[in-house]
Amino acid sequence: MSSRRGRITDEEMNELISKLQLLLPESRRRNVGRASAGKLLKETCSYIKSLHREVDDLSDRLSQLMATMDDNSPQADIIRSLLRS
Amino acid sequence: MHVTKEFKKKTFLKQLLLGLHVSNSISNPISIQQRKNSIKLSADLAMAFARGRTHWTHALITKLGQKEENKSTLKGILGRRYEILMARYSCPLLYQKVQRRKKSVTSYRFSYNAQKRRSSALKGSCVRVSPSVVARNLENRRTKVLKRLVPGGEFLNGSSLLSEALDYVISLKAQVDMMKSLWRATQVSSSSNVELVPSAPLQKKDASCTIANSEE
Numbered sequence: 564m565s566s567r568r569g570r571i572t573d574e575e576m577n578e579l580i581s582k583l584q585l586l587l588p589e590s591r592r593r594n595v596g597r598a599s600a601g602k603l604l605k606e607t608c609s610y611i612k613s614l615h616r617e618v619d620d621l622s623d624r625l626s627q628l629m630a631t632m633d634d635n636s637p638q639a640d641i642i643r644s645l646l647r648s
Numbered sequence: 649m650h651v652t653k654e655f656k657k658k659t660f661l662k663q664l665l666l667g668l669h670v671s672n673s674i675s676n677p678i679s680i681q682q683r684k685n686s687i688k689l690s691a692d693l694a695m696a697f698a699r700g701r702t703h704w705t706h707a708l709i710t711k712l713g714q715k716e717e718n719k720s721t722l723k724g725i726l727g728r729r730y731e732i733l734m735a736r737y738s739c740p741l742l743y744q745k746v747q748r749r750k751k752s753v754t755s756y757r758f759s760y761n762a763q764k765r766r767s768s769a770l771k772g773s774c775v776r777v778s779p780s781v782v783a784r785n786l787e788n789r790r791t792k793v794l795k796r797l798v799p800g801g802e803f804l805n806g807s808s809l810l811s812e813a814l815d816y817v818i819s820l821k822a823q824v825d826m827m828k829s830l831w832r833a834t835q836v837s838s839s840s841n842v843e844l845v846p847s848a849p850l851q852k853k854d855a856s857c858t859i860a861n862s863e864e
Contacts, residue, residue: 599783611798630680
């Protein structure tokens with residue numbers, strides 16, 4: 564599948580890895596040197612899982628909010644005005 | 649990347665709000681679980697639309713469209729575009745590929761375990777596997793997990809998988825941030841509900857400013 568893009572250069576690979584490292588929350592600690600591939604993969608996986616959990620939690624909260632919201636509350640007005648703009 | 653983000657926030661918010669509106673009005677006796685799933689669906693769809701056309705957005709929309717329970721919400725959100733979009737994002741070939749891959753993965757694992765058993769039987773005590781092999785196997789396992797997490801990741805390898813994962817993580821983070829701001833905006837308005845009525849228009853302005861600011 565990667566043959567579709569031709570050989571990726573080492574430079575591009577390094578850039579990719581460092582970008583990924585910057586994103587991950589734990590990369591802001593002492594060892595800034597290139598973490599091993601395994602560690603990077605593990606942190607990426609756990610970060611994606613935690614983001615999924617956050618989305619889940621937020622959907623929960625929003626659904627409870629929608630359930631208790633009545634048509635005349637200011638929240639409904641805000642949402643309506645945002646939808647119109 | 650910055651330009652993409654700008655575009656993403658407004659589109660995302662609009663799609664999400666539309667989805668919330670639809671979720672609220674589908675059917676009146678709706679369980680909290682159903683509404684939550686509907687909201688999650690809206691958020692994912694909004695994220696995919698806001699990002700544009702990439703491998704993972706295509707795979708995500710395909711996956712979302714295939715589930716039976718999502719159909720009514722999707723129809724509500726997409727309206728007339730539903731048929732067109734579902735035609736574009738339904739790929740039976742994709743599904744077949746997944747089945748084929750699954751077979752090869754399990755056969756690999758089976759042969760590896762068989763190898764381990766054989767070598768441990770020969771050596772009696774603990775298995776001596778060289779550290780590089782261990783590292784490689786660990787990496788393979790983790791790559792498999794990543795492939796499962798990133799939509800459409802099953803068909804990618806190496807650098808493409810990493811770059812898709814990078815893109816996906818960025819979009820996920822933006823999705824979480826946007827949903828948080830939306831949530832906080834409603835909290836702000838509800839906490840200041842007790843104030844006098846004349847200040848009500850001001851409250852609305854504040855909340856919409858908060859959202860507008862987070863879009864910058």
